[in-house]
Amino acid sequence: MKDTLKMLSNQPKMIAHRGLSGLERENTCAAFVAAGNRSYYGIETDIHRTKDGQYIVYHDDNLVRLLGDERVVEEMTFAELRALRLKDHDEVVREDLVLPSLVEYIRICKKYDKESVLEIKNHFEPEDIDNVIEIIRAEGWLERTIFISFDLPNCLCLREKLPEQRVQFLVKECTPDVIEMLEEKKLDLDMYYGFCTKEIVDACHAFGAVVNVWTVNDLDAAYRVVLAGVDFITTNFIE
Numbered sequence: 290m291k292d293t294l295k296m297l298s299n300q301p302k303m304i305a306h307r308g309l310s311g312l313e314r315e316n317t318c319a320a321f322v323a324a325g326n327r328s329y330y331g332i333e334t335d336i337h338r339t340k341d342g343q344y345i346v347y348h349d350d351n352l353v354r355l356l357g358d359e360r361v362v363e364e365m366t367f368a369e370l371r372a373l374r375l376k377d378h379d380e381v382v383r384e385d386l387v388l389p390s391l392v393e394y395i396r397i398c399k400k401y402d403k404e405s406v407l408e409i410k411n412h413f414e415p416e417d418i419d420n421v422i423e424i425i426r427a428e429g430w431l432e433r434t435i436f437i438s439f440d441l442p443n444c445l446c447l448r449e450k451l452p453e454q455r456v457q458f459l460v461k462e463c464t465p466d467v468i469e470m471l472e473e474k475k476l477d478l479d480m481y482y483g484f485c486t487k488e489i490v491d492a493c494h495a496f497g498a499v500v501n502v503w504t505v506n507d508l509d510a511a512y513r514v515v516l517a518g519v520d521f522i523t524t525n526f527i528e
């Protein structure tokens with residue numbers, strides 16, 4: 290199957306989901322470096338705004354899944370979050386597995402020459418989006434960043450502030466109304482692979498939008514979305 294995929298004329302760009310999270314603990318510098326050392330086009334991650342107005346890399350709204358802690362990420366300070374230590378895939382707590390800052394993530398992408406695929410979690414106020422933009426711009430990596438979000442106002446704010454920026458609206462299922470909105474607002478699509486069809490991809494391509502799918506972790510699913518014509522595949526690790 291892997292050889293068959295390589296023979297197909299359409300070769301989507303591969304995005305490492307939360308870093309190479311199939312090998313290293315998700316959304317850590319270790320996962321980002323692991324992806325950087327491989328042939329991925331980009332490295333995806335998630336950021337929250339902390340209680341004290343900084344930006345931390347973490348996926349969930351709370352700490353339950355990875356740390357057994359019921360505290361809410363956005364109600365904690367950067368220092369409180371930074372003091373936490375995560376377990377690796379062998380369930381060993383490692384001192385180097387801390388929650389990264391936005392700058393650390395961007396610098397790893399830059400060091401390994403990878404596109405940043407940055408999910409803005411929850412709703413950000415315009416001033417926070419301004420801050421994130423300026424942090425990335427200061428690192429010289431704004432043109433190499435793709436913004437993604439489930440929050441449509443985030444996407445529209447980014448589009449207003451950065452008319453030429455790559456911005457993908459995240460959805461589980463893409464309806465005709467979503468496609469119409471994407472065309473009107475000049476946004477790209479990032480959707481759950483299970484609902485992706487060639488008809489959806491063709492409709493987006495017709496007005497110049499690209500299509501990303503998440504999260505593809507097996508070859509059969511990868512083969513299907515490649516045949517549908519997607520532009521990006523986001524994956525933990527395809528086996």
